[in-house]
Amino acid sequence: MSTHPPFRKVFAGVATRSQMFALFNRHRDTPGVNPLSGKAYASEWFEIEASSYHFMLGLLPPLFQRTGMFGMSEYKAGNVTSVFFAVRIRGRERWFHGFCDLSDKRSPDAMRAAIVAYETGAVDSMTREEKLEAIWSATDADFRGIASETNPDAWPPEHHGKRTILTFVAGKGTTLKLLEDLTDEEIDSRMPAVHARSRRGGGNDAEPS
Incomplete structure (x- = not known):
């Protein structure tokens, strides 16, 4: 059974489209990280704008799509790809992006659950490490x-x-x-x-x- 690292929020607030694209490559200059490896990105997530969600949905045919979720057919590297989420939280629709390692087929659902837990207060706040990353x-x-x-x-x-x-x-x-x-x-x-x-x-x- 494959395992994945803890899900990590890496941006505070709602990322604009330009910020979203920058976050897609945020490990490009991180020391000790191979920029071509998807492993550095796996399990990272952040909130995005509705327009960014719909833009990415129309960019390429999705790898998979179901209610409130779709995956990009273009992988970041290895088994890691972008998954986008549309979730209604306390009556308000919100949108998120996360990098999921699809070698674990449960990863997208586990990430969605982690996002919901964080944003509804089951997790009270970002850790120091998450704040530094943000x-x-x-x-x-x-x-x-x-x-x-x-x-x-x-x-x-x-x-x-x-x-x-x-x-x-x-x-x-x-x-x-x-x-x-x-x-x-x-x-x-x-x-x-x-x-x-x-x-x-x-x-x-x-x-x-």
Whole structure:
């Protein structure tokens, strides 16, 4: 029986079409990741606009399609492909994209269940790691980088290859900082306000669109 890593939300808020396409390739400059491997993307998901959902549905004949879900016939790599979801959550229709490893045929349904659980409050909030991934995805390429990529002497050898982000540090001004070293306050200040909305409410009341 095949297994998959935990499903991970990688963008806070609703991605525009241009943001969606950027997220499709968000591991292109991630250190230690083969950009041609779909494994780095497997189980990642984020919310998209309705127009993006319908645009992608009309782009290519779907690999599969059923109520509230379709898969792209063009694979990312290996067995990993894009799956798009239309879900009604607490009376409001919403749309999502996720990368599913179809070597596990249950992956699309498991991802949909994970999205519903997260968005209805069965999972209270993003983990620190998910927040860091969301911040990295939302930060312009001009304001993020890889330690030692252009100046090896600027970072200790143990930090070479780690992700960096431009941030303001009291007493130092604007400087590069390791993404993993962001404080909780810095993380919260960089998360879109939409993420702060309350998730309190009723139970799992989502249904297919």
